Amino acid sequence: MKYNVQITVMPLKDLLDPQGKAVLVGLNNLGIHSVEDVRVGKHITLIVEAASAEEAKSVAETAAKQLLANQVMESFEISVN
Amino acid sequence: MKYNVQITVMPLKDLLDPQGKAVLVGLNNLGIHSVEDVRVGKHITLIVEAASAEEAKSVAETAAKQLLANQVMESFEISVN
Structure with missing residues (x-):
């Protein structure tokens, strides 16, 4: 089945x-x-x-940790629809 | 009152x-x-x-239309917490 997963970094x-x-400004x-x-993320x-x-x-979560988020500077949240 | 507003572009x-x-890739x-x-936005x-x-x-909405989103190429969603 296909899932639509949202990641906010x-x-x-x-x-x-x-x-x-x-x-x-x-x-x-x-x-x-x-x-x-204002804070801007991805x-x-x-x-x-x-x-x-x-x-x-x-x-x-694997994708976020390995590629999408730099955990030294960024946090991420995942939600699945 | 202060509201936390999330905009996804x-x-x-x-x-x-x-x-x-x-x-x-x-x-x-x-x-x-x-x-x-994969689609990447802001x-x-x-x-x-x-x-x-x-x-x-x-x-x-005003901020999104005037500054944050280019409506020719992008759509935006707003949610208020």
Whole structure:
């Protein structure tokens, strides 16, 4: 069966996020002042062929750890639909 | 009140996603063959000061349309926590 797996990779909370800061400045320049903080990460959608949702999640976890997320600087979350 | 707003920006379904294709090749090279398709987009977290969740969502929508998403090539989804 095919599973649609969503992986969100975000910079760790304690680290600076220069891209997020740039977006915040950009929003201020556009006149949007009610945004107080911005963090920018990646969203990855995988279509996984697996026998169960657990197996699909496990494949995605391996992919995230080995390729998609740098765990020194980023954390990731996985959800399976 | 402060709202945590999540924006997911993904390449449109009908368009090629070279970054996703590169990740797919990378996963195959790592021995992960059960992934059939990959699409890579952006995940943006905003902290918005607003009177209501609706107002926070509206600010995020303006930010997405004006700065974060290129609607010719990308679609976006917003959720407010």
